[in-house]
Amino acid sequence: MITTLFIAAVVLMAIGMPIAFSLGMAAALSVFVGGKYPQAIVFKEMFTGIDSFPLMAVPFFILAAEIMSGGALTLVLLRFASQFVGHLRGGLGHANILSLTLFSGISGSALADAAGPGSMMVKMMDKAGYSRAYAAALTASTAIVGPIIPPSIIMIIYALQDESVSVGGLFIAGFAPGILIAVAMAIVNWRVCVKRDYRSREPRPTMREILVNSFKAIPALMLVVLILVGIRFGIFTPTEASVVAVFYALICGKFVYRTLEWSALPSIIARSAFLTASVLFVVAASGAFAWVLTINGLPQQLANLIISWDLSPIAFLIAVNIFLLLFGIFMEPLPGVMILVPILAPISAALGIDPIHFAMVVIVNLTLGMITPPVGGLLFVTSVATKVPLSALTRELPPFLVAHAIVLMMLTFIPAISTWLPHTLGF
Known part of the structure; x- marks a missing residue:
């Protein structure tokens, strides 16, 4: 059965079949060849895989992000980020990094970050004289903070596979690694901008403009604070926090920013349902x-x-880092977590490795697979959203990949980066 399982999965993915269908059909074929179990067991296990109360947080967090985006959140965060770094050398690149980092605290999705604020920043950088391919590579490399800074769908899935960690603990643990990645991207951006003489054309904002833009951004930024504080002090569970996030997003979009129209809700809900179905089908x-x-x-x-x-x-x-980097080249993060965590987490626990530390190493590692050719899904999405050829985008990636590798090594050898904050807060 095992041989059939892996051969079928590899062949189906090689011919271009979506990951979810490849995994499901490989499981069905291996059960059929094995002959020990009825085919219905595959559907039963698919249902069991998503029959979980914590998983209800996934559709609500997706819906909250879609509502906030529909409520002009993207433009608010772009203005907020640009005012601090837009006038510096390589300022629009830094603004891209900062805006994606801020938006990741809303979306929890790298793909949403790249297709939304990321594509807008690429257009702005292109008009300012930056190479469009470089801007797209910067966007893709920074967007992976989406699943690392809370709220994060992949962290919810991980916590379901490893009972020794909680969703709240992983949410808190993601802050330092996410910020570290953003800083590493900013360093690469600065070096490239100095080398290529990319100069900022943004005027330095006045103090009044800074105060106005910051005030407008406060409601959007408070969503992450609301979620984490509520979970930390036991006001609500992570699943309940996702529902609170939806209502908060509705209030912000309709009554604070006043850009969300009731007539837009059906399309927002439909889009969220589609994204949820795609995520949960992969999980199943x-x-x-x-x-x-x-x-x-x-x-x-x-x-x-x-x-x-x-x-x-x-x-x-x-050894885990090397294996996951290779595995992540060919497999998306969600199925990677579902398949590998039940195998690797007990071994790490037996070796005395902090479960939160190990979780962040796995999550960051698998997320990096989204920007590593040939399968990197984030590269394809960024290429389509920014209209940059994939070959040109890939040529700009090496400096960013080196920076990511350095951050990964730091996370591996310095556990406190990911464990100090959650342990300090009692997780």
């Missing part, structure tokens, strides 16, 4: 795929094999 198919692995004892066999190597915690983390 990954659940069936992981079930086939489990009933054939592969996780236990791999765990025993790795334990028999008697690796130190550091050696194990290095």
